[in-house]
Structure formats: C-alpha cells, structure tokens
Amino acid sequence: MRLKALLGMCTLIMLIAAIAANVAAYVDCTPSSCPSGYTDNGISCLGNKCTRDCTINVCSNNWTQVFSDSCGWISYDTAENECSTSSYNASNANYCYNFTYDGAGSTVMMDVADPPSGQSDCDSEAIGGFFDNAKNMQYAWFENLTGYLGDVAYTSMDYLSRGSRAHSQADSDGQYESDISANGRILCAPNSVACNQIGQISVDCSVNCYNHKTFAYAYQGYVVDYTPSYDDTSSNNDNLYNNVGCGNSNVGANKLQDTYLYVFQANLTPQHSDQSCYRSNEAPTVANVIVLPENPDAGDNLFCNYTYSDPENFTELNSFYEWWRNGTNQSMDSQTLLNGNLTPADVWFCKVMPSDGLANGTKAQSSNNVTITGTVSEPALYVNGTSVWSAPNYYSGSEWAINFDSQLMNALANCTADIEGYCNINLTFYSGAAGLLNVSRLELYYVFPSPTVVSLRILSLSQVYSNGVFKVFELIIENNGSSVVSNVTWEFSMGDGTVINSIHNAALAVGELGFVYVYHNYSSEGNYTVTANATAVADGVTATKTLSVSAAGDLSVTNLKILYSNLSGKVFEFAVNNSGDNNVSVNWTINFGDGNTASSVQNANLNSSKSLLVYVQHNYAAQGDYSVTATAQGSGFTASSSIPVEVEYLGVSNFSVLNSSGSLRTFEAYVRNYMAVNMTNVSWSLDTGNGVVSSSSPITLQPQETALVFVAYNYTATGDFTANFSAVNSSWNDVEALNVTVT
DSSP states (O other), X not given: OEEESSOOOOOOOOOOOOOOOEEOOOOOOOOOOOOTTXXXXXXXXXXXXXXXXXXXXXXXXXXXXXXXXXXXXXXXXOSOEEEEOOOEEOOOTTEEEEEEEEOOOSEEEEEEXXXXXXXXXXXXXXXXXXXXXXXXXXXXXXXXXXXXXXXXXXXXXOSEEEEEEEEEOOOTTOEEEEEOOOEEEEEEOSSHHHHHHHSOBTTTEEXXXXXXXXXXXXXXXXXXXXXXXXXXXXXXXXXXXXTOBOOSTTEEEEEEEEEEEEEEEEEEEEEEOOEEEEOOOOOOEEEEEEEESSXXXXXXXXXXXXXXXXXXXXXXXXXXXEEEETTEEOOOOOSEEOGGXXXXXXXXXXXXXXXXXXXXXXXXXXXXXXXXBOOOBSOEEEETXXXXXXXXXXXXXXXXXXXXXXXXXXXXHHOOOOTTSEEEOOEEEEOSSSOOOOOOOOOOOOOOSOOOOOOEEEEEEXXXXXXXXXXXXXXXXXXXXXXXXXXXXXXXXXXSSOEEEOSSOXXXXXXXXXXXXXXXXXXXXEEEEEEEEEEEGGGTEEEEEEEEEEEOOSEEEEXXXXXXXXXXXXXXXXXXXXXXXSOEEEEEEEEOSSSOEEEOSSOEEEOTTOXXXXXXXXXXXXXXXXXXXXXXXXXXXXXXXEEEEEEOXXXXXXXXXXXXXXXXXXXEEEEEEOSSSOEEEEEEEEEOSSOEEXXXXXXXXXXXXXXXXXXXXXXXXXXXXXXXXXXXXXXXXXXXXXXXXXX
C-alpha cells in the first residue's frame, strides 16, 4: 500500500448475532365449582395448586339497634282489646335483620264478673306476635317459619305467634292478674347460608323480609272455659283463635302495658369457601431439538436449541446436556459449545435432558448432525510488521480492528516520503489455515491543512426496545468535525419531567461514533417527546434530536360506576385490569371529590389477563356535584378513570294510600334525613289533587332518621287525581307522586 505521508485512518467492522430459545408451558388442574349461593371470582394457579375463589356475604356478629316502638292499653269500658306498634321497613339488602318481640313486662290486669248465663266459666287470654305490612296479609314474609298461624277463624289473629301469651282462670271474685312477658324473634338475611349461620332457615330465619313492613301486635280476650277445674291452655288458645268467647258484658277492667318491637341490623361480611385441587409434579418435556447454526465453521459457537414445556408451568432449572463428536460423548454439560472445541470435518450433535429442578424429563437428541467446515485460524493484521489486531484459534464472526488507525498514523509519521510525497506502508493479513478473511469499511481520510473545526452531529435517536411503559433508547453521536473532541457530554429529556445526564465527559476522534443506551420506565401511560442533546462543553457545540414515543402500560381502570345510591350514600364499583403477560402487584385509591379518599389496605397479586373488582362505600356530608377518580398502581404502572357524581340529602319514600273508605283516603309517607348531621326546618306538604294539607310546624331530623307522616283527607269530588307529597328544608327538597281514584 502506497499512502501519502499525511493523516489517515482505517477501520475494520464485523457483526455478531445471537439466538434465543422458545419456551411454552400449560396448567391442567381445574377446581370444582363453588357451593350453591357462592360467587365464583375465578381461578388462580400457583405451582401445582389451583384455587377457585368462592365468596358469599354473611352476617357479622355486630348487631346495632335501628328501631324500637311499643303499644299497650288501660281500659275500663271494654274487655277485649288489641294494639300494634308502628312498622319497620327492611329496605336494605346489604344488612341482616333481627326482629325481636318483647311481651308486656308489667302486670296484665283482667276484671271479670260472674260468667254469663249458660257458661260454666270465662278465662282471659292474651297473645302477641308479628304482622307483615297489615293485618290479615295473605302472604307474610315469615309464613314458612315455625309458629306461623296462617289464616285462622278470627282474622285478627292471622300472624306469627312467638310465644307471647298470658292466661288466667276465673275464681270467686272474678279478678285476676297475670304476666304476659315473653320474648320471641324472627331473623332475616340475604341468602340461606347467612340465615343458617344466625339461626335456622325455615325455622326462625327467612330471606324474604326485604321491602316489607313488619309490626308487633298484642291481643287480649275472654274465652269459654269448658273445664273450669283444669287449666287447659291449648284448648283456651284454640278458643281465642276461633273467637269462642264470653263477650264484653261481664268484664269491668283490662290493662296490658307494654309490648315492644325492637329491630337490630348487622353489616354483611364476605365469607370464603375456596375450592382447590393439586396435581402431582410431572417432568418437563422438550421438542424440536436442533444444533445451531446448521452449517457452522470452526469459528462458530454451537447452540443446542429446543422448545421446553412443563405441565405445572415451572421454570426450567438444571437441565442436562451432552455433546457428541464423531459418535463419542464428550461429557460437556453446557447448552453452548465454544468454538475452541471445534475442528474442521468433525461431526457433532447434542442431547438434552430437561429439568424443572424437581423432576427430570426424557433425554432427547437433536434432529440434525452438523459438520464443521474450515475457516481462518489465528488471523492477524500487521501494519509495517507491527500487529494491530489478532484472534486466537479458529475464527468466525466480525469485530473491530482496534488501534489500526493509530498504528497507521505512526507508520506515516516515521516514514521517508519519496519525491512526490508518498510513503510505502505494508498492510499484512495472516491466517494459520486456509480460509477467507473479509475486510470491510477500509476507509482512508486525508486531512489537508485547514482551520480546525469542532462539530458534533446526532446520526440517530431511536427506540430499540419497548415493553409497555418500559423503553430502551439508542443515541449515536458522530464527531463530524476536523478536530478531536475530548469533552463530549449528553443529556436525555424523557418528556415526563425526567432528565438523564452523562456522568463524565467522553472523547471522540475525528469521524468516530459514540453509542449511548438509556432505559426509562414511564410512571403512567401516554404520548411523550424524548429530546437528546450532545454537547462539546468547552467549545459550546451542541447537537439535538427529538423522538415521539407512546407508553402503553399493562394496567387499566375500567367500568367505574355507582353500583348503589341512597342519596348521600354511594357504593362505587370499578375494575383493575392486567392485560400484560406477567403478574402485577397492585394497589388502588379512590378520590371521592369531597376531600376524602379510600385506599387498599395491602397490595393484591393480579395475574396475567385477570381483573380485580373493587367495591367502596362513601357517605357525602354535603349536597353538590363531585368528580370521583379511581386510580390503580403496580409494577411501575399507573392507570385511572373518573365519573361525575350528584349528591342529594332529603328523601321522600313509601308514599301510599293506607286505607280507602268512600271518599276518605288515609295517606302514608316517609321523610328521611340521609345526612350525617342534623337537618333542621323540615316541613311537608300533601297536594291531594283536590286540596292541599301541610305540616303545622317544621321539625328537626337527626342523621339517618325517618319521620312517618299519616294524613287523612276527605275528597269532595269523584274522579282520578294525582297526589304529590313533598318535603323541604332551606336547602333540599324531594317529592313523590301517586294516582288516586275516588268513585
């Protein structure tokens, strides 16, 4: 080679490739279905155990009294009497209910004169129990429970008796006193499992009480005693039920005080009855075993490639390998066979015994035998007899010839130029075996005396790897000036506020390339602009390039909605979804828009392609419009969803006609304060369609308190009317309408 005795540079470039294995696995264990009534939340598997998540809501052990009322009488002008408490409507299926009947705790007094003509004796009886909505209701919610009387001859007795009873026999003075105190209860839960845990379904617990009005009732009367010398309580009860009585004419006094109705409620709590199954560990298998590359030379590394499968989806661990040369096992336990073991004309194949660390599978042999071809051996490059690059053993591949340019410049500096200014520089290529050595990108740059130029340019800014919100970027910087740059720095602005800088300065020779690799994990999904700068600090030279990227994570929040609304009380539902290939440990937060938030207590493991349903209850303290946002985080991902929410606080419900008689209508309505604080100046108004009746003075309702309003109105005309009942205070109002027909 004859070169001009000036500055020159030569570069040798070679390329290297890699091959990765394919892996597949499966799971075949399926747990049995959930017990009847339980919600199936799906199957998750870990190792050789698969579990079906089964839940049902049952009653907690914490009962809170939510209602009480009583009734009774003292009468001196009638013998037989009855009373009932006000009703309680079990309107919320998110609670369990306990209806307790407490008979009169004080003395029951009965004053009876001599029996009427023709009767041997008169006895007094008092009984008590429950009504559903109204007397004589044909289908009571507790009609299948033990003790229900059903339709009896004396229709006032159509109710469930729970043991509240008093009895007295006549004697010479005709006055008796007896104690009617007795307790009874009936229970209600939203499902049979919950019923059986707090009582016994069809005995004292039912699932039918919701949206029914339940009363307590007491009755006292006087019956014929056919056997005065014997207290036949069963017979006397039958007589009372069937109205076989002595009448009122011989009775002078009657007292029963007091009969109580108590209502208790308990929250629901989830109960699990998970179903699981196991499978014994099975050995993994391999398929498609092959030696790569299929046409190697003596400078290549051999790779035993295959597809691994494990029934339990266990990761491959400690698989065994054999390499066979010319039919003989070489006892080399490695998936990769290094080229130092290869010689041209040798024939190789591999065997693999797969293992998951617990069990070994069947050994499999590669489907191909490879024959090693010749290649260069111990190649070297010399400049004027000085080695500038060499490689040991047989050689295959490509790489940089390091220091070629510096040795070339040394040779130019020490040569004696001819009359034309040229030097003879000897480039020598050597190989110890016959083969072909390719040299590429051999370029000579001649620099003539000129002003020194410091310049940088960015050849490329690219995204070389992406996995959701995880990105790897490549930046290639070139010194395209005429002078060495020894103070090059770089900076990445990721577009989300994150800036990554170089730690120290780098040096780039003229024409030299600098490669920079940066990874970044975006905290949330979105579109970002990445800006990269390369700067020669001392010379004030900067090159800039931008790149648009889209970060789409595996985590999402969907289906945010109001599952249940009771004015100020809201139950929200949303789903956290994992659409990626890996399990994610997630936590969630919901912002109710009123300064309050709720968060998960601990992270949940969300499997690939699975969703987590979240239910959260919140009571708003003020009426208004709010924006509710649900957010999920996990494994570096953040996702959120928002909805608007409107909150009101004063409610009217159960507007109905209790009784109709000619033109007279008796109306009932509930006015409830759904706030967490007292509500003052509450008034109501009933527009019957024929006239208006209003409250005489405002009232104050405590938090969650309900006022029962009863109004009797006598219509002055016949026809169809629309009645409206409204409740108002200084801030809120609500109204319900009802059609009324008067004939």
